[in-house]
Amino acid sequence: MGTKVKKMLFILSKATIENVYAAFVMANGARMEGIESEIFFTFFGLEAIQKKKLENLHVATVGNPAMHIPTMLGGLPGVEALATKMMKKEMEKLDMPPVGEFLEILSDSGCKLWGCKLAVDMFHLKEEDFIEELDGIITIGDFYSRADQDGTHLLFI
């Protein structure tokens, strides 16, 4: 069974809600199927693991044609907050956990969570800025070395 997925490595570089949840749902889905999974948070993706920021992520209303509202409207004050509120309400209906709780679930499920050293240095962040579930701050080279078996796939989000 050489084609079977055994391990999923995700690189999350964005902090819009839709991207963060895409990574979380896929990483959790992998664990639920008996597949190993790990997430490497880099650049803006780091917002999703910062204690003070993770519950305040937004959906992008500007430059997102799928919102089906004029770009100029999307840029008005409060529009992004409103769209985010509506989306969070819909997600709650589907029993999707908030970001903080989702991270706890992922960690408890055995999904490893890593911060990107380069991005952490660039944004002048410290270990205490991050959630306790974080497994460590590592380099991209360290992360590649986690792809240590056949059937490992890397996905950039």
Add this chain to the structure above:
Amino acid sequence: MKKLIANREIDINEEGYLVDFKQWDREICECIAGECNVVMTEKHWEVVEYLQDKHHKEEPLSIRGIKKSGVINIKEFYNLFPGGPLKVSTKIAGIPKPKSCI
């Protein structure tokens, strides 16, 4: 389709899940568990009962629900049912595989 489990003809679907819960009992349960490399302990039975109760109340199963269940935490759940805990535990409990993505 039919499958011989514990010397009885049991109706299952193509993924091996019981089609008719009335055919489920502890003996059948232990046989399916064995096929999934699970040896039933008190804690396993407790989880199986919880899952069946949820199913009979038509409440959807999810990993978030397990976290809130008060019966077991997520870490233990993964340890008890290796290789995809909700998938494996529902098969053992004789109830359908959950359709949720979370």
